[in-house]
Every structure is written in C-alpha cells, then in structure tokens.
Amino acid sequence: IGFCASQSGTSTLKMGDAVGMMNEAYFVSRGELLTWINNLLGLNYSKVEQTCSAAAYCQLMDMLFPGQVPLHKVNFNAKLEHEFVSNFKVLQNLFDKFGIERHIEVAKLVKGKYLDNLEFMQWMKRYFDTHSNGLPYNAVQRRQEAMQARTKGSKIAGVSGLPQSVPQDVQSLPVAAAKAPAATATAAAPAKHAKSSVAAAAAGGE
Numbered sequence: 001i002g003f004c005a006s007q008s009g010t011s012t013l014k015m016g017d018a019v020g021m022m023n024e025a026y027f028v029s030r031g032e033l034l035t036w037i038n039n040l041l042g043l044n045y046s047k048v049e050q051t052c053s054a055a056a057y058c059q060l061m062d063m064l065f066p067g068q069v070p071l072h073k074v075n076f077n078a079k080l081e082h083e084f085v086s087n088f089k090v091l092q093n094l095f096d097k098f099g100i101e102r103h104i105e106v107a108k109l110v111k112g113k114y115l116d117n118l119e120f121m122q123w124m125k126r127y128f129d130t131h132s133n134g135l136p137y138n139a140v141q142r143r144q145e146a147m148q149a150r151t152k153g154s155k156i157a158g159v160s161g162l163p164q165s166v167p168q169d170v171q172s173l174p175v176a177a178a179k180a181p182a183a184t185a186t187a188a189a190p191a192k193h194a195k196s197s198v199a200a201a202a203a204g205g206e
Contacts, residue, residue: 026122033121042140051121052112053078054087060128061094063137069094071142072149084110100127 030048038045041059051057055076062069073090075083088106095102102123108116 028122028125033125036125048118048121049112049114052109052117053084054091057091057124058087060124064131065098071146076143076147081110
C-alpha cells in the first residue's frame with residue numbers, strides 16, 4: 001500500500017498504489033475469490049468471468065460508500081457486451097468520484113477473458129478488504145431495490161403519449177383535423193341558401 005504526505009504533514013493513502021503487481025492480493029485463488037464475492041453479495045457465481053458485467057463491483061462500491069452510489073443505474077441483468085460497458089462506465093465514474101486512481105481496462109474485461117477478470121477481481125478484493133467499513137449491509141435487498149428503481153425509471157421514461165416538449169397546438173392537431181369537415185359543411189350552407197334566393201327572384205321577374 002502506498003502512502004504520500006499531505007500538506008498537513010500527515011500520511012494519506014495514494015489510491016493508485018494500493019495494490020502492486022507483486023502484492024499478495026494477486027495470489028488469491030479463483031475459488032477463494034468466488035467464495036468471497038458470493039458470500040458478500042448473496043450471489044451464485046461459478047466463474048470469475050461472470051464478473052465481466054461489473055454489476056458486482058458497483059455493489060461493492062455501494063458497500064464501501066453507503067448512500068453515495070447510484071445503484072439504480074447498474075444493470076444487474078446485463079448479458080450483452082454493450083450492457084457491460086455501461087456498467088463499467090458507472091464504476092469508472094465512481095472511481096473518479098472517490099479519488100481511486102485506477103484505470104479500468106474496459107475493452108479487455110467485457111470480453112470475459114479469464115486472466116483479465118481474475119486480475120481485476122483480485123485487485124477489487126484487496127481494495128475492498130483494505131477499505132471495508134464493517135457496517136451491516138443487506139446485499140440482496142439493496143440489489144432488489146436498485147432493480148425496482150431502475151424498472152420504475154424505465155416505465156416513466158416510456159410513458160405513452162407525445163413528449164411534453166411538443167407544442168400544445170401540435171398535440172391537438174388530430175382533434176382539429178377531425179372537426180374540419182363539419183366546419184366546411186357549415187360554411188357551404190349560406191352559399192346554397194343564396195343560390196336559392198337568386199333563382200326565386202328570377203322566377204318572379206318572369
């Protein structure tokens with residue numbers, strides 16, 4: 001773990017140096033990693049590669065920084081590569097927010113390759129163990145709440161009808177069009193009456 005001196009003279013953790021390549025974190029076995037993350041988050045991962053969705057990592061951050069992680073932005077049902085990328089963007093934003101100087105190699109991780117994901121999972125475990133606050137956390141409940149909030153947000157965004165940004169006169173166009181034939185018929189009535197009057201006058205003159 002690396003430290004750097006702050007202006008106040010005290011030592012502060014330098015996040016980017018938290019885990020070196022020769023650190024003991026990189027000797028944690030696959031089985032130990034899976035047991036750790038499954039027990040911690042109430043998951044049933046059987047392969048390290050399943051962490052390539054980044055959903056579990058985002059929830060680890062939620063444990064470390066309670067109340068500061070927009071967990072509803074995480075797609076816990078992600079199955080496609082572009083969905084994994086979106087989750088990793090959430091994770092990278094959290095790293096930036098909390099001053100964690102670690103660049104995430106998203107392009108490699110989302111491919112689901114064993115070694116790439118093993119290394120990152122080892123790093124995440126070491127980081128979590130170093131900064132864990134020990135507070136009680138119901139992982140399954142938090143995940144369900146986040147998924148419900150995400151679903152609710154999607155439904156709100158997909159409400160039927162025209163967007164509110166569309167002008168009122170445009171929204172009412174179908175109604176106006178429906179009334180148009182009636183207006184035309186009304187306008188034609190006086191003209192028909194006038195034609196009948198002219199004919200009657202001509203007949204009287206004869």
